[in-house]
Amino acid sequence: MIARVEPLTTTRRLSGPFDYAADGFTLQPGSIVRIPFGHQQLDGVVVGLADTTDVPPEKLVAPTSAREDTVPADLVDLALWMAEEYCSTPARALSIVTPPPGKAKTSLWAEPTGETGKLTAKQEELLQRLPGPTGKDLPALRRLEARGLVAISERSERRTPRTNVTADTQHDLTPAQQQALDAIDAGGSHLLHGVTGSGKTEVYLRAAEAALARGEGVIVLVPEIALTPQTVARFQARFGDTVALLHSALSEGERYDEWRRLRTGEARIAVGPRSAVFAPIENLGLIVLDEEHDASYKQDGDPRYDARHVAAYRAYQSGARLVAGSATPRPETVHTMQSLRLPARVETGAPRKPLVFADEPGAPGVIVGGSRSAPALTARRPDGLPPVRILDMRESHHALHPETHRAILASRKSIVLLNRRGWSNFLSCKSCGKAWECPRCDVALVLHRAQHEIACHHCGHKEAVPKRCDACGSLAVARHGAGTERVEAELRQLLDVPIFRLDADTSGAKDAVPELLARFLAAPAGLLLGTQMVAKGHDFPDVTLGVVLDADSTLRFPDFRAEERTFALIAQLAGRAGRGPKGGRVLVQTRSPDAPSILAAANHDSEGFLREELARRKAHDYPPFADLIRVVTSATAPEPARAAVVAIAEQIKVPNTDLLGPAPLFRLRDRDRYQLVLKTHERGAAIHATGEAVAAAARDKAFKEVNFSVDVDPV
Numbered sequence: 001m002i003a004r005v006e007p008l009t010t011t012r013r014l015s016g017p018f019d020y021a022a023d024g025f026t027l028q029p030g031s032i033v034r035i036p037f038g039h040q041q042l043d044g045v046v047v048g049l050a051d052t053t054d055v056p057p058e059k060l061v062a063p064t065s066a067r068e069d070t071v072p073a074d075l076v077d078l079a080l081w082m083a084e085e086y087c088s089t090p091a092r093a094l095s096i097v098t099p100p101p102g103k104a105k106t107s108l109w110a111e112p113t114g115e116t117g118k119l120t121a122k123q124e125e126l127l128q129r130l131p132g133p134t135g136k137d138l139p140a141l142r143r144l145e146a147r148g149l150v151a152i153s154e155r156s157e158r159r160t161p162r163t164n165v166t167a168d169t170q171h172d173l174t175p176a177q178q179q180a181l182d183a184i185d186a187g188g189s190h191l192l193h194g195v196t197g198s199g200k201t202e203v204y205l206r207a208a209e210a211a212l213a214r215g216e217g218v219i220v221l222v223p224e225i226a227l228t229p230q231t232v233a234r235f236q237a238r239f240g241d242t243v244a245l246l247h248s249a250l251s252e253g254e255r256y257d258e259w260r261r262l263r264t265g266e267a268r269i270a271v272g273p274r275s276a277v278f279a280p281i282e283n284l285g286l287i288v289l290d291e292e293h294d295a296s297y298k299q300d301g302d303p304r305y306d307a308r309h310v311a312a313y314r315a316y317q318s319g320a321r322l323v324a325g326s327a328t329p330r331p332e333t334v335h336t337m338q339s340l341r342l343p344a345r346v347e348t349g350a351p352r353k354p355l356v357f358a359d360e361p362g363a364p365g366v367i368v369g370g371s372r373s374a375p376a377l378t379a380r381r382p383d384g385l386p387p388v389r390i391l392d393m394r395e396s397h398h399a400l401h402p403e404t405h406r407a408i409l410a411s412r413k414s415i416v417l418l419n420r421r422g423w424s425n426f427l428s429c430k431s432c433g434k435a436w437e438c439p440r441c442d443v444a445l446v447l448h449r450a451q452h453e454i455a456c457h458h459c460g461h462k463e464a465v466p467k468r469c470d471a472c473g474s475l476a477v478a479r480h481g482a483g484t485e486r487v488e489a490e491l492r493q494l495l496d497v498p499i500f501r502l503d504a505d506t507s508g509a510k511d512a513v514p515e516l517l518a519r520f521l522a523a524p525a526g527l528l529l530g531t532q533m534v535a536k537g538h539d540f541p542d543v544t545l546g547v548v549l550d551a552d553s554t555l556r557f558p559d560f561r562a563e564e565r566t567f568a569l570i571a572q573l574a575g576r577a578g579r580g581p582k583g584g585r586v587l588v589q590t591r592s593p594d595a596p597s598i599l600a601a602a603n604h605d606s607e608g609f610l611r612e613e614l615a616r617r618k619a620h621d622y623p624p625f626a627d628l629i630r631v632v633t634s635a636t637a638p639e640p641a642r643a644a645v646v647a648i649a650e651q652i653k654v655p656n657t658d659l660l661g662p663a664p665l666f667r668l669r670d671r672d673r674y675q676l677v678l679k680t681h682e683r684g685a686a687i688h689a690t691g692e693a694v695a696a697a698a699r700d701k702a703f704k705e706v707n708f709s710v711d712v713d714p715v
């Protein structure tokens, strides 16, 4: 018997599989073997078995060992598909689906056999506490074992990840929820397009229950575990130990045990971020993609897979149902999946009353683009969503609009979003104009006052805050813009309620984020301030005010997704306010008060936004009407990177495909970069041609120093 093995290496220069003699091993596709490879020993994954080989017998060698844990065969197929789909290599794709390192932890366990005998009082007591772990009583228990009174065996011991425990409250479904559930149960792929707080999670829970009842397994994908502790807790509360958690913050032992529990079928629901799409679940019946618009579903390293696309393939491969849920779905998803609508919030507790704020006599209403004197409209929206007011900041020189200022003072509990961390975005010299830039990347350094440093948000470079300009010696250094750190300091002057700041600077330690979210949830009064992290799916019923500062910051990125991101961020933040019986409202500060994405978000009009956005995409031939593939080359000097991308561009000849570029990108981590973008109507052919062209360039000795990265469906 011959095993075809892909050695797990990261180089692009090697193309397997390679044949090994499999006699003496019980191997199957998905077995993991240690193999001699040239002068080294490597791990490899068996991708197929054969009876014959072209390798001459004297050269044919055998693996040195095989691991007990194996990759399910369908995940081997999935990885090989992914290698092609993302212009990666089989080895890189396979290394994503292999089991985590580690092994089961075992301990000794004692049980009474039912035999009786003469016992001392101490021994009597010992028997009373069984069955249980032997612990420090092992010697005494061994003596009882010798007399046949006790049986001692080795048991594997689960290392359980720590999570928030919540009580389970099962609701009777609303008619809209029931209709959605029925459609999901009937099979196929669906987009659950429900406004924020419409009870999407309850629909996922019921769909999962139905899958379990059919004997099927479930995968639930969430953006980031730390930011979605409530969703995770609700699955655990409903389904207990049949839920396994898969994410990177687990210890090695926990990760191994959770993987193993899924592999053996002891656990049947995997919950986790994007990599949980590779959970080893047999007879998969349902994949849930919560907050499907979230950018974290895209993997940054090679292969640059998109868990949403992989989930769709895996659902197709296994015949599983697929549910992608969001209040702000991507245009792509709306275009390709059948939509189920949850048009209104579920009423929780007493019916929501219109909120009257101290600064605003009379009823608040939906006032878009209005000033403080604009007449208040209706008392509350029929869909239960909070009214949103846009505040024009074009004339303002302060971080907070006077109305925002008053509203924050009047609100017990609020959330403020500013999608920029640090104190100020950049520093410049007032006399010579020098701007402080990263020495390794072409970007400005951001001031972090608490750390007394200026830092690069791309590579992590840090230096001391300059006291004078090193170009002209001037002492006048200007600080431009405001980030979360600065706004926090300003708010502290203003407020006597606790301020919880949530951004990449405050969320470093393990468990810091869920702990901060739990403290904010429990606090009777407080203000949660932070970057987009504050706009995720949190459910804080007593938040009555949501504020977005500098709402057009995401619009200023030159990217066809700028509108989509802006709309989603504002609508999601708005969705955090007014979820309880007290209701609430939202203020959006912006210098682009007429931007369609901002107006649509202020009206909670995702249908209108999607209609216009899809029309715009169609007019400009962007996804979902065309596919994009991005190739980036980088090197420590501009010329090799440029020459390599030109060589690739020259080799790609695909009909119905435009090449945009090559064009230089900004320098990153001391590497000069060039990019080429393919815009294509022949997805398969374009991927294939790109893969070939990049592989050829990677093999070319002239480009030995060049790194290549291919991004299919960049986000």
Ligand SMILES: Nc1ncnc2c1ncn2[C@@H]1O[C@H](COP(=O)(O)OP(=O)(O)OP(=O)(O)O)[C@@H](O)[C@H]1O
Residues within 6 Å of the ligand: 171, 172, 173, 174, 177, 194, 195, 196, 197, 198, 199, 200, 201, 202, 326, 327, 346, 347, 348, 537, 538, 539, 575
């Ligand atoms: N049928 C129901 N009856 C009463 N309450 C419900 C019902 N369904 C869900 N809820 C409650 O309504 C609240 C909002 O639901 P949930 O968090 O599932 O909304 P969501 O659509 O997932 O929101 P988001 O998009 O903001 O994440 C939760 O507290 C949930 O327990």
Ligand SMILES: [Zn+2]
Residues within 6 Å of the ligand: 438, 439, 440, 441, 456, 457, 458, 459, 460, 461, 669
């Ligand atoms: Zn840098």
